């Protein structure tokens with residue numbers, strides 16, 4: 155057997171990542187009934203064992219602060235530390251994926267709905283009584299079956315991570331390995347919720363009344379799904395035109411949207427496909443899948459743009475970058491590019507050119523977009539604050555559901571359900587990646603407008619710049635470093651608040 159070295163770890167690590175990504179892709183896209191993760195973990199035991207962690211940790215501690223070695227080594231340690239829990243959680247994850255693929259929601263009116271399709275059914279139900287019936291049945295099923303599995307998963311993840319003794323607790327370990335300050339981000343989230351409270355209180359009642367005919371005091375999370383489904387605009391976003399319009403825009407920007415065949419679109423209906431769209435990079439940059447289960451209307455357009463941003467990022471990474479910069483790193487970067495694309499749905503010029511919205515509908519649509527943006531940001535700020543408590547260890551597990559409902563309901567006004575306290579959680583602080591991505595996206599858009607004008611998205615010089623300066627770099631940089639390099643500014647919510655104010659008019 156070859157001695158363990160960083161070189162071997164990179165090489166075998168990449169083969170392992172490809173296999174595990176392919177397994178997730180096949181299971182989540184409904185092409186395999188279950189994900190068989192444990193055999194893959196067993197096969198690559200040597201890549202993911204305690205020895206590999208020790209090797210990367212040693213490299214990290216020996217590298218000089220600020221050096222390129224240290225940058226790469228930090229990503230490798232982060233990956234290894236995550237792998238310790240991923241390997242041990244694989245059984246729980248398999249059980250959860252099996253459950254999600256097979257679970258049925260039995261609604262009181264006699265209908266049986268695939269669990270995977272429940273969110274789509276709730277958002278599409280125009281009759282409120284029906285919507286609340288499906289939501290109630292979904293929440294009961296989740297509380298009974300999924301929530302205990304998820305709670306166990308988070309308990310185990312926290313224990314495994316803290317047993318590594320890299321830092322004093324889970325949150326300190328995350329900060330050390332990610333390079334992201336949770337406490338600073340949490341303070342920004344608290345300030346954002348305070349600063350936008352009046353704007354939210356002014357905006358919500360009208361949208362609720364017009365959209366669903368209800369008052370803020372009675373609105374639930376199920377109502378939120380229906381409200382943001384915003385069916386009134388669907389006819390302007392025909393499913394048949396979506397892929398051609400959007401890929402056509404990317405071509406106008408001077409970029410091949412399918413990256414010479416490296417991007418494969420999987421956008422048809424298939425039983426067992428996850429309702430939440432995803433992008434799966436199986437080989438980077440050679441083989442990238444964009445998977446979407448069609449819901450209809452503007453939601454699909456938004457999701458397709460988002461996932462295409464990811465797909466383009468992975469498919470245009472420089473193949474010569476080391477493993478860690480292509481496969482690992484700060485996911486705020488890739489989420490930032492995904493959001494750069496999905497935020498085109500807030501650009502009047504883009505909407506006019508590539509969708510069937512006419513000028514009068516554009517202004518109504520943008521107001522609605524501003525409202526939605528404000529809601530999502532408030533929801534994610536509340537999620538991040540809650541998740542710092544879930545992982546923080548100071549709140550007993552039994553007390554978390556009340557805290558979850560309180561935090562999310564206070565921030566969004568929509569009444570949340572206790573059942574979702576361990577389900578509506580993005581593991582390992584993915585919410586922090588989203589929030590930083592939101593901030594990064596705003597600065598990249600400002601930069602693109604400065605360089606290529608307000609219609610940068612059809613400027614044939616803009617695409618190649620994005621490929622060279624952004625996508626090509628993989629995830630070598632942290633989001634706040636990229637913000638400084640590209641925009642000369644620090645990440646903050648300020649540009650997002652300005653953009654929401656402009657959208658709301």
Ligand SMILES: [Zn+2]
Nearest residue numbers: 460464489492
């Ligand atoms: Zn994403």
